Amino acid sequence: MTLSIEEVRKIAQLARIELTPEELARHAETMSAVLDYMNILNEVDTTGVEPTFQVTGLENVYRDDEVVECKLRDRLLKQMPEVEMEELVVPGVFD
Amino acid sequence: MNLNELTVTQAAEGLRKKEFTSVKLTEACLARINKRNKDINAFITVCDESAISEAKKADEMIARGEARPLTGIPFAVKDAICTADVRSTGSAKILDNYTPPYDATVIKKIRDQGGVLIGKNNCDAFGHGASNENSMYGPVRNPHDLTKVAGGSSGGSAAAVADNMCVYAIAEDTGGSIRYPASFCGVVGMRPSYGRNSRYGIMPMASSLDTVGPMTKTVEDMALVMECIAGSDPLDATTVPDAVPAYHTGIKNEELRMKNLRIGVPREYFEIEGMDEEVRTITDEKIERLKDLGCKIVDVSLPHTKYAIAVYYIIVPSEDSSNLARLDGIRYGVRNTEGRTLYDMYAKSRRFGFPEEVKRRILIGTYALSAGYYDAYYKKAQQVRTLIKKDFDEVFQKVDVLITPTSPFPPFAIGDKVSDPLAMYLADVMVGPAAVAGIPAISVPGGKTKTGLPIGVQIIGARMSEGTVMNIGYWLEKSK
Structure with missing residues (x-):
């Protein structure tokens, strides 16, 4: 397999996703199959080919830097999982 | 013919000629949903009450002579598109309780015309899939044969249009998500050029490929709806400035x-x-x-x-993995509080909030973008x-x-x-x-x-x- 279970565990940690041992094994297997398939791209000579990151050809799309009032404050607060005195509550960042 | 079976073109004409009201048309669609949705599972949320009150407002607009092409016509929206004050889950449990405070630009354009939002369509979670089996709300069943898939990712929208549960739908196509289920359910679906329609308010999947388009019963309806939703948008800098052509009159161009x-x-x-x-x-x-x-x-x-699928399934998971980083249980959506640390909160919220395919894509993307692999995968x-x-x-x-x-x-x-x-x-x-x-x-x-x-x-x-x-x-x- 291209990816070991240990490698998938590391990737999952970087991606902040908890996985069970069964899920780790299954993802190692299916991700390896997908990544192996990607090797087909090595058949293509891309020497000197520019990558296409976007297709519109638009460049430097500017807008005026104007202050606009956001009228969604209360509705945004309502979507938050935990709020205290109109502020978002999160677990401590440092132990 | 039942009112819910009408096309956009027919419904608009009937409303304009006062042959029926938007309330009657909306009730016909709701009745059809009520009868069929338990078998087909095309809707995650049905707007019973708000749809009727929107229809009443549309009838008033029509009475005042203010009707526009989509006034009073019930439409459905893929659940990965934000609709103000109507729950939008993206078919993933991490957004099970999410009610967007704003409309996607394309939806706002339709609602400003007096369009009637009838409900939110089941889809593969965040558009990840071709069979609509990656929804955390169950698969969508094909109205032509309930043992078959409806196609994905916009399977609920395709099935809803095919089964006359709405008059038309708005969905999203990153790599086939409109066209594929349209083919499977026997309806019309179009992916417009990237940049033709605003992506503002769409739950982003692969930002360099995502497009928004209609799903309709006829091509004429497609042209009519496209003409109403297309155009540049200051809120989406990737929209192109080109003027929107008169698509609707254009399609009937002489043979x-x-x-x-x-x-x-x-x-x-x-x-x-x-x-x-x-x-x-x-x-x-x-x-x-x-x-x-x-x-x-x-x-x-x-x-x-023959290389397109490999290209697609590198670019998409890569962009997916960075776009979906925003879903972490912090500012909105479902937060898991079983763990003690901040890391636990992220990792458990994402474990229980995403289906397997979403996790797979995030993992592939994280890998493809990681140091040492970027050139071999993403750049290649x-x-x-x-x-x-x-x-x-x-x-x-x-x-x-x-x-x-x-x-x-x-x-x-x-x-x-x-x-x-x-x-x-x-x-x-x-x-x-x-x-x-x-x-x-x-x-x-x-x-x-x-x-x-x-x-x-x-x-x-x-x-x-x-x-x-x-x-x-x-x-x-x-x-x-």
Whole structure:
């Protein structure tokens, strides 16, 4: 397999996703199959080919830097999982 | 004929002539949803009450003589598109309780006209899938055969339109998510050129490929709805400034115009292994019909076609993994509080909030973008993307549009492909290349298999040529 279970565990940690041992094994297997398939791209000579990151050809799309009032404050607060005195509550960042 | 079976064009005319009210039309759609949704599972949220009050307002607009093309017409929206004050889950439990405070721009345009939002459609979570089996709210069943998939990712929207639970729907197509289910459910679906319609308010999947488009019962409806939702948007800097053409009057262009059209048949699409014979026959018949209309049929080649799926499934998970980083249980959505640390909160919220396929894509993307692999995967894919795009640019010097099947096979059984993600990815073989190149493509019903399952035919056009694409779709639809 291209990816070991240990490698998938590391990737999952970087991606902040908890996985069970069964899920780790299954993802190692299916991700390896997908990544192996990607090797087909090595058949293509891309020497000197520019990558296409976007297709519109638009460049430097500017807008005026104007202050606009956001009228969604209360509705945004309502979507938050935990709020205290109109502020978002999160677990401590440092132990 | 029941009111819910009307097309947009017919419904608009009936409302304008006061043959019925928007309330009656909306009630007919709600009744159909009530009867069929438990079997088909096309809707995650149904707007029973708000739809009726929106319909009443629309009736008042009509009475005041303020009717516009979509006033009073019930429409459904893919759940991965934000709708103000209506729950939008993206078909993932991490957003089970999420009610957006704003409308996506395309939805706002329709609601400003007095469109009636009837409900939110089930889909593969965040658009990840081709069979609508990756929803955390259960699979969508094909209205033509409940044992078959509806196609994905916009399966709920396709099934809702096909089963007359709404008059039309708005969905999203990153690599085939509108065209693929349109083909499986026997409706019309179009992916516009990237940048033609605003993506503001769409739950982002792969930002360099995502497009928003309608799903309708006819090509005429497609043109009508496109004309209402297209255009540049200051809230989406990737929208193009080009003026929106008069699509609706344009598609009825005289048949004479067809006589000068050159239709390309890309041979690589017809050499795909495992292509179903009935799909081939129906596509060939449609090519014959175009010939009858006076079109010139040209054999063409797009040599990099076979690399499109690999390119697509590197770019998409890469962009997915960064876009979905925002769903972490912090500011909105479902937060898991079982763990003690901040890390636990992220990792558990994402564990229970995402289905397996979403996790797989995030993992593949995280890997492909990580130090040491970026050049081998992401950059390489973007270089091959240039070659795929170049193939299309060159072929559109010789022909006006291309015709292909939408899917290599008819709708398959629920559960058939879920255990093999790669096989499911390869199902995108006909719809992926146009997405990678950012060009428009429409799927129109081509016919049915002997067992009565719909098969779609795809018309692909050059960038910004959705008018031509719809025009040809219109005549194809008429040439039964």
